[in-house]
Amino acid sequence: MTSATTPALTPTDALDEIAFLLERDLASPYKTKAFRTALATIEPLGDDKVAAGVADGSLKRRKGIGSTTWTVIEQAVSGQVPDYLADLRDKIGGPVTEDGTELRAQLKGDLHSHTLWSDGTTDLASMARTAQRLGHDYLVASDHSPSLRVANGLSTERLEQQLTELDALNEGFDDFRMLSGIEVDILEDGSLDQSDAVLDRLDVVVASVHSKLRMPSGEMTKRMLAAIRHPHINVLGHCTGRLVQGGRGTRPQSTFDAAAVFAACAENDVAVEINSRPERQDPPDDLIQIALDAGCLFSIDSDAHAPGQLGLLDLGAARADALGVPVERIVTTWPLDRLLEWSGA
Structure with missing residues (x-):
């Protein structure tokens, strides 16, 4: 009863x-x-x-x-x-892990998620409802960009349609906001897979490498540096592209000059993503330490492709806590107004 x-x-x-x-x-x-x-x-x-x-x-x-x-x-x-x-x-049931729970409680949002607009499993409203239930103040819809065809990446026209849907959805919220965003591909030459005009309209831009992951270290470093220096980038997503477990098998991490890449992130106010997916655990611990030493900001994100995967933030928080990442340098602990001031929205 x-x-x-x-x-x-x-x-x-x-x-x-x-x-x-x-x-x-x-x-x-x-x-x-x-x-x-x-x-x-x-x-x-x-x-x-x-x-x-x-x-x-x-x-x-x-x-x-x-x-x-x-x-x-x-x-x-x-x-x-x-x-x-x-x-x-x-x-x-219960938290995914009992570690890092104090830090997890301080997270106010998530800057990396996917919906039916690209390769996620549910619509924007379902993701928003779950984010609210988890206590988030905000969630970024960061669906893929056009070149990632296998993930149904958004053309400019489809992204425009998504922005209209987001505006309508946000009219129904009082203490929560679904932010506009994209996970834009870093192309082989370091350019971004979307126009500056489109990126300028978004609240948060996550940039990630999804192709040619085994490029020689020098070429990958130049590629990543070019993207990090782009004025619209806010977050460097799953920077090594590695897979350490799961149904997709394993994949070695990309190699690049981590000191140079993270120095550029710190210089350009780009947050390094701590990707919470258990199959990624990206960056590895040693690279998080290099980013810490470089003075980087961090963003603990779920990279959720379904509402329940938003709960994977528990794992990212546990890793960040274990590695001593200061709370004040984690942008996803910031309130919405501070986050948007940082992102330039």
């Missing part, structure tokens, strides 16, 4: 929490899609219509409701914590 001080778990809450936990655990998108689809199906109906649909069985026949999600909805309507959710809470 639900206590007088604990609100009942609604079917939408149950489906959302299941999807969140699966996504944070980096489960297959095909596994989480059923719960996100069911959530999108029942959310517009409201609790009363959902309960009525469970009572007469009509909800079970709706497109988007499968046998597992039906059971979750039915149990939630009856006042139970659905068995599926209870099992997930036992297995993977």
